[in-house]
Amino acid sequence: MNSIPPALRRVARRAVPALALAALGLPLTPATAQTAAFKPTVLHKFGGQDKGGGKPMVPPMLGGDGRLHGHTLIGGTAAAGSFWGQAAQYDLNAVTGDYRHQLLSGIASATTPLVPTPQGGFLVAGKGIDPVDPGYWGTVPVVFNMASGSAAWLQSPKIQPFGSMALDGAGNLYMGSGESASACNKSTTANTLWRMNADQSYSKVVDFCQYQEVQGSKRLHPKGGAPVASVWSSKDQALYVLTGVSADGVVDSALTTDNQGRSMGTLVKISQAAINTGVAQNGTLDAGQVELLHTFMRARDGEPTAKGARIVGMIEAGDWLYGTTQFNAPSAGSDMDLRYGGTIWRVKKSDPSSFAVVHYFRGATTASLDGTAQADGSAPTGPLVLAADGNIYGTTARDGSTMSVPKTGPATPVGAGTLFRIKLGSAADRADDRYEVLHRFDLGTEGGMPAGLSLGAVAGGVQKIYGAAASGGDGQVVSSAVLDSSGNGTVFSFDVPLPLATFNAALSSSVATAAVGSTIHLSWATSQASSCTASGSWSGAQQTSGSKLPVVLAKAGENTYSLTCRSANDGQPVTSTVTVQGTAVTQPGTGGDSDSGGGGPLSAWLLAPLAALVWTRRRRASSH
Known part of the structure; x- marks a missing residue:
């Protein structure tokens, strides 16, 4: 940049289109092609303060009543001059296209994603008035009651939950509190994994501060710090917890060039038995019962975090966990530097050594570390979803299609964000996983800074997925000045095409001609079929695949055997037919x-x- 004339440098400091970067002497690679099928449909544009609220920081979630439920950072009404969040309900009428927005209750600074309950409600953590201590404005969980269309506050300890929560099969909700490992010396609630029990009482599960190691002026945290994302595995009967560390962390002398050898978080596994022990002992748990699966280094792996209301994702996909980090700045410091893009990672739950980074988002250069094109996403944000097509979908808060270029140092991506997909591979080590950019958001028409996704219903051979964008939606043009502050955001959806039922082997007969009354044999094979029904010269329910099924030839002349199979994904059925000639x-x-x-x-x-x-x-x- 030093060779660029001052006038051009002043222009470069503003947001510039990706194609203009070449003229400024910056590297440029071809933009990743978008997939038209994944263009979002905007369901609602927020009006802002006193106009229905705005700036949703998490995606809405579909309830059993067919309505979307969510919350926003800015409220629909003013309260004592402050900006309240708002619990909201969206009534989706597919016939008329009427997406009505109904306010339910005020929430101050609610940022955790919604967690559905078996009773048909939702749980979310946010600041509000403690019903026991009205003078306290702290963080307490709130439950959305879909039946009454209202929100009710629940009593809780004065804790500050961050990130994603998890619900186990018994109705217990797990949440983390605190974000700074240095708080171990100042607070009795920080860096703790809490459980809101099914009866709405609270228990400490693990106090991560108990594992702190003090070495001179350093505070090391071998098991991690503040829980920022949790996943309950019903298969494993265990809780997987992603933690963030912002103090000295775990020092690895072999990696002193990476954030001075200090880790930025951990992934741990806590079994049901260990959880029960921790609850019984008020959070005191033997270190051996907190199984360390991985320690994150900032440049190598990325940084698990929930700072600034930015939520990392973690999801279970069979025997594997997939997750995101947001920032992988190569130098020391705890600032969330938006010049650096974060990662997508995976690990086989039974094999910690399998940990690998699936994708590096844009780094300090204009291209991502794995060579992805200039318009790659940056800062993956919000929950991931595992769709019915077997792939993982997520969003990034920014992308590199537009850049803000400073006088010195790396450029900052200020594109409105992306929708991406991880196509899960079939190899034993998942080395054939593939990352794809499906769509780059238009700030003015679709909104910007998308905040993650939630799953919708499967119908007609597609699955609907919902999301929210925290900014834009009112015709704004991308620039570094407006991305974070202009517009009040949107609620959107897109459809994921699902595999339809097909015949891998068409219906066939062992013979083309046979005597009436003799036995023939029919064979067939399908994929993605839920059920099959016979018609014509035979009848009744059939298996989705059959080999040499005996059938008695019924009549002389033409005998027509048809098999119609319905799609497992509610798509169009498929039919295969074979004819056998009967002789007298x-x-x-x-x-x-x-x-x-x-x-x-x-x-x-x-x-x-x-x-x-x-x-x-x-x-x-x-x-x-």
Whole structure:
């Protein structure tokens, strides 16, 4: 940049389109192609303060009543001059396209994603008036009651939950509190994994401060610090917890060039038995019962964090966990530097050594560390979803299609964000996973800074996925000045096409022609089919695959066998047909009927040659 004339440098400090970067002497690689099928449909544009609220920081979630539920950072009404958040409900009428927005209750600074409850409600943590201590404005969970269309505050300890929460099969909600490992010396609630029990009482599960190691002026945290994301695995009967560390952390002398060898977080596993022990002992748990799966280094792996209301994602996909980090600045410090893009990572739950980074988002250069094009996403934000097509979807808060270029140092991506997909591989080590940019958001028409996704219903061969954008939506043009502050955001959806039922092997018969009453054998094979039904010359429910199924040929002439299979994803059914020709069988006759078939008496004209042959042989024998 030093060789660029001052006038151009002043222009470069403003947001510039990606294609203009080449003229400024910056590297430029071709933009990643977008997929038109994944263009979002905007369901609602927020009006802002006193106009229905705005700036949703988490995606809405579909309830059993067919309505979306969510919350915003800015409220629909003013309260004592402050900006309240708002619990909201969106009534989606697919027939009329009416997406009505109904305010439910005020929430101050609620940022955790919603967690559905078995009773049909939702849990979310936010600041509000403690019902026991009205003078306290702290963080307490709130439950959305869909039946009454209202929100009710629940009593809680004076804690500050961050990031994603998890609900186990017994209705217990797990949440983390605190964000700074240095708070271990100042607070009895920070860096603790809490459980709101099914009866709405609270228990400490793990106090991560108990594992702190003090070495001179350093405070090391081998098990991690503040829980920022949790996933309950019903299969493993265990809780997986992603933690962030912003103090000295775990020092690795072999990696002193990476954030001075200090880690930025951990991934741990806590079994159901260990959870029970921790609850019984008020958060005191033997270190061996907190299984360390991975320690995150900032430049190598990225940084798990929930700072600034930015939420990292973590999701279970079979035997694997996938997650995101937001920032991977190569130098020391705890600032969330938006010049650096973060990562997507994976690990096999039973094999911590399998940990790998699936994708590096844009780094300090204009291209991501894995060579992805200039318009790659940056700062992955919000919950991930595992869709019915078997792939993982997520969003980034920014992208590199537009850049803010300073006088010195790396450029900052200020594009409105991306929708991305991880196509899960089939290899044993998942090395064939593939990252794709599906869509780059338009700030003015679709909103910007998307905040993660939630799953919708499967119908008609597609699955609907919902999301929210925290800014834009009112015609804004991207620039570094407006991305964070202009516009009040949107609620959007997009459709994921799902595999339809197909015949891998068409319906076939063992023979093309057979006698009536004889047995033929039918075979077929399908994929993505939920059920199959026979019609024509046979009937009834059939398996989705069959091999040499015996069927009795019913009639002479053409016998048509059809099999219709419904799609597992509610898509169009598929049909396969085979025809077998039936031939008539002549029944045996009686007496001397000349039309008799085999097995009846032989006629005289057939016996005459035989008698002559016998007479000849006897004559020859007598002559000898």
